[in-house]
Amino acid sequence: MAQQTYLPDSRIKWTIHANSSPIWPSDPDTSIIREIAASALGMPADSLSVRFLDDGANHKVYDISQTNNSPTSVAYLFRVAVPVDPVYKMESEMATLEFLRQKSTIPVPRPIAWNSSATNPLGYEWALLEKVPGVELEDVWLKVPWEKKVDIVESIASYLGQIWSLDLRFSKIGSLYRTTFVDHERSDDTSPPATPTEPSSMSMSRADAAFKEGFKIGPVVDGIFSSHRRRYLESDRGPYTSCSSWLRALIRIEKEYIRTGKLLIEEQQTMEKQEDADDLANEIGLYTDDNPDAMLDTCDGYMRALPLVFPPPDPSRLGEARFVLQHRDLRAANIIVDPETFNITGIIDWENTCSVPEWEGLNYPLLINEMDPFTPRPSESDVAALKEEGNMPEDRLHILRFQWSLWEKQDLREVFDRKLEQLGFSKDWRPNSPEDDLKSDFIGGVSDLSDSWESSADGLREIKARAQLSPNASPPSKL
Structure with missing residues (x-):
């Protein structure tokens, strides 16, 4: 029957709304998360605390911290994946993070260990990462002064300029993996790829050993x-x-x-x-x-x-x-900044990253990729009133804030253009023929x-x- 083939009983179900997301079969067990993190870090389980942090479209995220609260202790994130795209998505995301760490100056989370098989005590794929300090840029954007917004956009232009450079381009469209993973997928060998020796109950891969053989483009990771x-x-x-x-x-x-x-x-x-x-x-x-x-x-x-x-x-x-790597969701929520200095401390959410042609990959980051302004630039008195907020009707305030935002982002696109020119890109760097x-x-x-x-x-x-x-x-x- 078609239903048994295309709607199996074991399927992941999805929510019913515009931004549909997978429904978790069950909540991950935090006691098992603590045991896995302790094994990966080589620490006693009772020295770690686990706290639920966030629930994304495809992951549940937990904060892992040391209970001794030492000033030198490192914070970690434990990400549990709903099995939408088993093996490939986890393997590719970890490889992409490590590739960027080795080949660029882009600040990304450091992978510690992961398991791309759900056949483990947790029952889900998981990854342990060093936690990037700071807050989401989205939460503080309205507080960031213009000069710091310029710095942020110039930094992002520098980061994207690195992955768009000829040195980091690829001859195929696909996603990044460790070389042995891709080679195993293409072989007739049915045994799993070689991984460092770990406790059998955890079956984890470690970043410090897994990527010594390098990286390779393999099957594309894409929600389609x-x-x-x-x-x-x-x-x-x-x-x-x-x-x-x-x-x-x-x-x-x-x-x-x-x-x-x-x-x-x-x-x-x-x-x-x-x-x-x-x-x-x-x-x-x-x-x-x-x-x-x-x-x-x-x-x-x-x-x-x-x-x-x-x-x-x-x-x-x-x-x-x-073909160039493309971060598919480079918006303010995925840019982490210091809440005091507003300096970028991390770029996150590299899942579904793949290499694509220039006409698809070279574009402004979503942070500033808005429509062009359609009314005159707000006057200085309008901007001053916008900052005070209380002296203006709410509907007028909303319209003014929106229009001011469009003009600001247009100005920041010009900042982005100038920075790319300084980096050696053509003035017409964006494919628009x-x-x-x-x-x-x-x-x-x-x-x-x-x-x-x-x-x-x-x-x-x-x-x-x-x-x-x-x-x-x-x-x-x-x-």
């Missing part, structure tokens, strides 16, 4: 392959040697998601006991106003249009290092194939019209 039912579908996760092979894989997984959703709906209609329509729609991912046949036609349309936007790659360029825009719109349309399929279909018609270039126009580059 693991969210909702997609985890249970066949897919090609790369790594990819070209944009065309990457986009082909993205279209295929969305088409398979729609095709199997249609099968599940048809099967449900033949069953004596039918589930609640709303619950079923959320589980399957298709709704009553969806048209699966039209959705599948749109998938086929994108596949037919693919060569117009992404021609088959030039074989002579397949080995070129032209008609060809680049067409590629970006194409991948945007592919990402909407199942969730906003009518918008995706409209986008396809526009993409096809724009891709029919005039005889004198330059064809798309073969990347």
